[in-house]
Amino acid sequence: MVRLYKSLFGRGPKRARTDFAGPDTIIVTLEESLTPAEQTMADLGEHQRLRDIRMLFQYAREADFREVIESNTGRRVRAFVSRMDTKKDVSCEVFYLEREG
Numbered sequence: 708m709v710r711l712y713k714s715l716f717g718r719g720p721k722r723a724r725t726d727f728a729g730p731d732t733i734i735v736t737l738e739e740s741l742t743p744a745e746q747t748m749a750d751l752g753e754h755q756r757l758r759d760i761r762m763l764f765q766y767a768r769e770a771d772f773r774e775v776i777e778s779n780t781g782r783r784v785r786a787f788v789s790r791m792d793t794k795k796d797v798s799c800e801v802f803y804l805e806r807e808g
Contacts, residue, residue, distance in 0.1 A: 708735045708800065711775050715768055716742055720798075730807075733776060735800040741793075754793040761798075765789040776802045 713719035720740035728734045741749060748757040765772070766789070773784040783805040791798035 708737065708772075708775055711771055712737065712740055715764070715771065716740070718742060728801075731804045733780070733802040733804065735802075737798045737800070739796050740798055741796050745793075746796075749793050749796070757793045758791055761791055761793075762789060772800060773802070776804075780804065782807065 708725065709719040709723050718740070720737035722738040723735065725733060725735045745757055745761070748754075748760075769787055772787055772789070776782075776784050784802045785805045786803040788801040788803075789798070790801075
């Protein structure tokens with residue numbers, strides 16, 4: 708996921724963690740991933756605009772996010788949810804996997 712962020716946004720997060728949240732859910736937490744332009748927007752108080760722009764881009768590249776998880780787990784992603792706290796520069800990518808078998 709860090710590599711994907713770096714390739715899509717020009718820089719990766721400073722911290723990242725991936726955890727299973729049950730047998731069919733993966734949560735990826737990324738911290739300090741804002742680009743300099745995004746950080747400027749946050750500094751200006753444009754948090755909703757920043758979230759909207761980031762979400763637009765995230766979902767435009769949804770296939771790339773799904774591919775990272777599918778290739779690493781061998782399981783199909785059935786749903787993808789991306790959210791961000793622009794004030795704390797923490798984001799999460801949540802992947803719901805097809806059940807095994």
